[in-house]
Amino acid sequence: MSLRSPLGVVLGRGSAGEGVAHWWAQRLSALALVPLTVWFLVALVRLPLTDHAAVTIWIASGWNLVWLVLLLGALCWHSRLGVQVVIEDYVHAPALKLAALLLNSAAHAVLVAAGVYALLRIALKGLS
Amino acid sequence: MHNRPLSPHLTIYRFMYTMALSILHRVTGVWMALGLCALVYWLTSAAAGELEYARATALLGSAAARILLLLWLAAYCYHFVNGLRHLAWDAGLGLERRAARISGRFAVALALLAFLGTAYLLFCPRAGWS
Numbered sequence: 001m002s003l004r005s006p007l008g009v010v011l012g013r014g015s016a017g018e019g020v021a022h023w024w025a026q027r028l029s030a031l032a033l034v035p036l037t038v039w040f041l042v043a044l045v046r047l048p049l050t051d052h053a054a055v056t057i058w059i060a061s062g063w064n065l066v067w068l069v070l071l072l073g074a075l076c077w078h079s080r081l082g083v084q085v086v087i088e089d090y091v092h093a094p095a096l097k098l099a100a101l102l103l104n105s106a107a108h109a110v111l112v113a114a115g116v117y118a119l120l121r122i123a124l125k126g127l128s
Numbered sequence: 129m130h131n132r133p134l135s136p137h138l139t140i141y142r143f144m145y146t147m148a149l150s151i152l153h154r155v156t157g158v159w160m161a162l163g164l165c166a167l168v169y170w171l172t173s174a175a176a177g178e179l180e181y182a183r184a185t186a187l188l189g190s191a192a193a194r195i196l197l198l199l200w201l202a203a204y205c206y207h208f209v210n211g212l213r214h215l216a217w218d219a220g221l222g223l224e225r226r227a228a229r230i231s232g233r234f235a236v237a238l239a240l241l242a243f244l245g246t247a248y249l250l251f252c253p254r255a256g257w258s
Contacts, residue, residue, distance in 0.1 A: 030214075037208065041204075044250065050182075052181040072167075072168075108164075114172055118174065118175035122174055
C-alpha cells in the first residue's frame with residue numbers, strides 16, 4: 001500500500017516538489033532558441049567578422065542587443081539543464097555527482113554573466 | 129551499488145540507428161556547451177577593444193580553431209533538427225516506430241544539408257578569414 005494520497009500521485013510533483021518544471025524549462029528554452037539561433041547565424045553570415053567597428057556597431061544597433069541578451073540567456077539556461085541531465089544519468093557516486101552538478105551550474109552562471117556584461121559594455125560605449 | 133541484478137540494459141538490444149541518433153543528440157549538446165566558452169570569449173574580446181579583438185579573430189581564424197568551429201556548427205545543425213523531432217514527440221506526434229525511423233533519416237539528411245550550406249556561407253567567400 002502506498003502512503004501517498006491519490007492527489008499527490010496524480011500531481012506527480014516528486015520529492016523535491018519541483019514536478020515537471022525542469023522538463024518545461026528545457027522545452028521552452030529550446031523553442032526560444034529556434035528563432036534566436038537562426039537569426040544569430042544569419043547575422044554571422046552577413047557580418048564582416050574581423051572588422052571590430054562593424055561588429056560592435058551591429059551589436060549596439062537597434063534591437064540586436066535585446067535579442068543577443070535573450071539568446072545568451074536561453075543558450076546558457078538550455079545548456080545548463082541539458083548537461084545537468086547528462087550528469088544525473090551517468091555520474092553515480094553521490095559526492096562526485098553533487099560536485100559535478102554544482103560546477104555545471106556555476107560555470108553556466110559565469111558564462112551568462114560574462115557574456116551579458118560584454119554585450120552591455122559594447123552597447124554602452126556607443127552612448128558615452 | 130555492487131553486484132545487484134540489473135534489468136536488461138544496452139548490450140542486450142539489437143542495435144538500431146535510432147539509438148545512435150539518440151546518443152548523438154546528447155553528444156552534440158555537451159559539445160556545444162563547451163562551445164559557449166568560445167562564444168563568450170568572442171564577445172568579451174569585442175568588448176575589450178580593437179587590439180584584443182584582433183588577437184581573438186586571429187586565434188578563432190586559425191586552422192585548429194576553424195576545425196572546432198566547423199564541429200560546433202555541425203553539432204548545432206544536428207541538435208537543431210533532431211531537437212525539432214524531440215519537440216514533435218513531446219507534442220505526441222510521430223512516436224510510432226515507423227514514423228520515428230523515417231523522421232530520423234530525414235533529420236540526418238536535413239542536418240547535413242544545413243551544415244554544408246552554412247559552412248559554405250560562413251567560411252568560403254570570406255577573404256578576411258583566410
